[in-house]
Amino acid sequence: MSKDIQQIGGALKAKRKEMNLSLKEIENATSIRSFYLEAIEEGTIMEHIATIYAQGFLKQYASFLQVDVDQLIKENPKIFEGREEKHEFSYGIGTLEVLGDKGGNVKWLPSLLWTILSMAILTLAWYTAKFLGIL
Numbered sequence: 398m399s400k401d402i403q404q405i406g407g408a409l410k411a412k413r414k415e416m417n418l419s420l421k422e423i424e425n426a427t428s429i430r431s432f433y434l435e436a437i438e439e440g441t442i443m444e445h446i447a448t449i450y451a452q453g454f455l456k457q458y459a460s461f462l463q464v465d466v467d468q469l470i471k472e473n474p475k476i477f478e479g480r481e482e483k484h485e486f487s488y489g490i491g492t493l494e495v496l497g498d499k500g501g502n503v504k505w506l507p508s509l510l511w512t513i514l515s516m517a518i519l520t521l522a523w524y525t526a527k528f529l530g531i532l
Contacts, residue, residue, distance in 0.1 A: 401473040403440030405455070408469075410438040412462045427461050429454050 413423065420431040427434075433454055436442040442451045459466045 400440075402443065405469055405473060406438040406440040406442075409458060409462060409464065412464055413438075416462065423458070423461060427457050429457060434458060 413420075420434050423429070423434055424431040433442060433445065436445050437451075437455055437458055442454065445451075446454075455469075456466045459469055
């Protein structure tokens with residue numbers, strides 16, 4: 398599997414050099430960091446990021462170089478299969494979402510309180526203006 402990625406990376410590197418482009422120029426054009434572009438060319442991209450991102454970067458890079466992306470994947474169908482994903486986060490203590498909190502959905506209460514306070518201030522201002530003869 399790694400050998401297939403290295404072959405694809407080598408083909409993309411050869412195409413880039415044929416087009417006389419630097420990694421920095423491609424980084425500017427595709428918004429893919431040159432570190433990842435270099436990892437694609439070396440065949441080590443799967444060691445650095447999740448499979449779905451690696452596949453997206455590979456497709457975008459190949460597309461920029463005007464290489465037939467579908468053909469690359471068709472010729473190497475197993476390069477992204479069978480890889481277990483590493484999750485960089487986990488749910489649990491410290492997350493923003495509190496599961497089972499009965500008061501967690503009372504987002505309308507502060508708005509209601511501010512509305513009532515605003516109405517009271519406006520009403521008090523109107524009565525004061527009427528009493529002083531401004532209105």
